[in-house]
Amino acid sequence: MTGSDDDPFTRALRDDLPAQSDEARVRSRLVSAGVLAGAVAAPVGSAAAAAGVTAKVVALPLAVKVGASLAFVGLVSVPVVSHLASQPPSSRPSLSATAAARPLPVRKAEPRHEPVAAPLAAPVTETEPVALPAPAAPEPARPSLRERTKSSASTATNPLPSVAAFEDAAGTKPLDEGSLRAETALIERALSALKRDDIATARTALAEHARRFPNGHLVRERQRALERTLGKETESHAH
């Protein structure tokens, strides 16, 4: 008798089902844990309805599914396009530039510590693609731009300016107007040569400055001009 289907004790155990509040409480916990979908306030039957909808969608013909997928892709693309449109124009290339550019434009290889404003520098397009220098002649492998920058600069073992350089620029070193004028002339000659893409003249002027004023007032300007020279040299080799 006991343990059979007619047993009231077994039946009591079988009828011991949870209340709605138990179900809702556990459901909210599972929703918080991300196990269930976020329809917290949905009634109990909504999940079954969702499952039914899923089953109906699965049973749809292939053509309908493809159409629905295309519609979904179209809906997804709308916020992407609107997101692009909301960006400031300076941060994105124009349509013509985009069409003309290569698939993956890369930022021009310039040192990151360079100041934003370069008074005598030629304008540089940030999205301009830079190709790696191809070894055209059987010359030995060229070192990278960064390596050459480091090795060529006379005092450029450390790319960041030292404290002493700042102190010099601030005027702790006695200012010699004649030497400053000569330094300025050399640097301006190099920069104007760079504007004309006359790399040889620029290098000559910078070398002279390095020889005559190894610890001059315009060491940092020389260093930057040298980096620009090397950059242009790399570009010319690439073309």
Place this chain on the structure above:
Amino acid sequence: MAAGTLEQPFAPPETGAARRASTRVEAVYSEYFRYVWRCLRALGVHPHLLDDAVHDVFVVVQQKLGAFDDGVPVTTWLYAITLRVARRARANARRDAWRYANTEPGESASSASDDAPAPGNAERDLECGEQLDLARRALDRLDEDKREAFVLSQVEQRSAPEIADITGVPLNTVYSRIRAAKLAFQAEVTRLNLVNRGKPNDR
């Protein structure tokens, strides 16, 4: 309806696969929550740990649903998970027994508080409540193997081959456990009835 379904694909943290998995877990939850809850309760999970145990079951369901073998009935798979979660919960309760020293193992926290009886059925509910309480106490006195066999066969009404799949023990062992569990449960119920009759004021 249409707006809801159109907005769903843009829910940021969920991919399509996660959404489908979530829908499947939702379907399993809606269909089987009551039985999982009842099974855990009958298997002796403490009322204070019941929510955690049910939660754990459906977390495992979510994790394993991708690897679920469609050839196996969902109930077998789900009861296997439930059984293991119940074992772990019981072990945790034994380990932390001092926390639940002042609570009766057979009492149901949620059912007692949330399910207010209908006005006309108070006497019947009281009788059912007494029967349920006595049945739980009888179950508490069975050893684990017998208790699992009894709950799965008599409460959840699973067949012996299915119980063999769920528990992972040989079929003949399942048959013998069910038989022994029925006898043990009957003996405990009889004994507790006698005790109650002898001490009517205890309850």
